Amino acid sequence: MAEYRGKDQDDIFDKLKEAVKDESIKRHKWNERAMDSLRVIQHNALEDRSITDKPQWDAAISFMEETLQSRLKDTESVISDMVGPDWKQRWLNWKNRTPDQHIRNETKNELERLLKLHDDHTAYLANDEVTTVRKNLEGRGVEVDPVLIKDTWHQLYRRHFLQNALSHCNLCKRGFYYYQRHFVDSELECNDVVLFWRIQRMLVITANTLRQQLTNTEVRRLEKNVKEVLDDFGEDQERKSQLITGRRVQLAEDLSKSLKHFTAAKLFLFMS
Template sequence: WSLERLRHSMKCVNSCLNASQDHDDLFDRLKQAVIDEAMSRHKWEPKANEVLRVIQLNTLEDRNCRDKHAWDAAVKFLENSVKEELNATEKSISNLIGPGTKDRWMYWKYSTEEQDKRYAVKRELDKILNSNYKHGNVLTQDELTTIRENLLRSGVTVDNEFIKDTWNPVYRRHFLKQSLARAYDCRRGFYLYHEGLETECNDVVLFWRIDQMLKVTANALRQQVMNREAQRLDKEIKQVLEEFSENSEIKEKLLTGKRVTLAEELKRVKRIQEKLEEFIQALNKEKMDERR
């Protein structure tokens, strides 16, 4: 991941240079080839991974959130994460059961036969969750039988696997809504937690630990890039440039364009002029020798 970020940074820097007003496109292909070759050779310093792992583990060991601001940030982090998962789950359920009443009336959308069955199963599952708010993540055999029988009376025939497939996203949404409700309650839970009183805010503490770990990880990676990887990459780029400078075939391939062609023509003309001057000097010398 860190190496990919380094590659991305190199790409961004090169793009910015190419977009500048005084940019010269003569060396574009050469620069890109040097960057690609240097990055293909570059390997993240091995010991850095072990150091980072130790830093992360030490940070995760701290289980005591001492600051109200950090607590609020962790609650926000938890809420945003749960909302993101909840939105994805809602879309998944919507795809399973088909368009709702509004979409059917306003946009003339229709559901398939399978979606109608999914919707019927979902209604039965919602009844179970509404009657038992703390229901576990697995349906009992009796519940599966009851659902099948209820649907059969409505003319809908499904098997247990069909019900379980529908149950997974439905229960996930139920679980995420519970988690989000607890997160809202924990907005005011810091002082209770700080006093050591019983709260249902373990999720907040977990996300605080994760947030702290992400911060120290980002800082460690930034320091590694600035203090070590950038210097090592700079040496590798210089080495690639030196190798390319000694390879005529690569230079001919990468340095192309009208100016390169013109420079080559001028070089040839200069050589011809030098040969011509040498020839004229030789003739003049021969004439002088004859006169003597």
């Protein structure tokens, strides 16, 4: 929540606070022993390959599903930008495809036909497949560069892979019984769930360890850095004048000058 400021409030220390924060972060270095300890903890967490109960399995499934859906959404967005608005968007919003988007869309349609014929296609197109796609497009009056074909294929295959992974993830929701009893079922090969469980557990343990390290050591080291920075700034008059500014500072300086002039005038009158 943003801090409320009255209209007459003077932000006298804002620049100073920002400068101290930036300089303190710049000077701070994470304790090397703590980093080594964290690496060992992460390694040990990743080595644990056993899921002991159904809630852990469900948590791993949920994490995997959420991650895949996020990646799929990003990929769909990239493809949408590549091919431009569909017929509905063009009709309702009066939008048109650019010439490049038209070429991308024709290329996408051709590559989608290839994917439907070869659902288990590898991640990369062979050179003869690129040539076939290019010639098919040329037959429809679309000149296309092989690099564009490969670039479009990369996004389409990524979407295809993520969609299949999500479908498999849904199948594995009922796979804990098979996993627990070491049943072999090609349809329910759920090693990916175990991988996501290891990653999720590593992230949780890492977060807890970092929280403990911050509380136990790093906060004190940061406080020490802040004090040192403030001391250094306090000894630098030029920097102080740049950082501590505002209406109150200006009023104080004007008052100080006025007092000096007033004192000088009194002294002059007294001497005369």
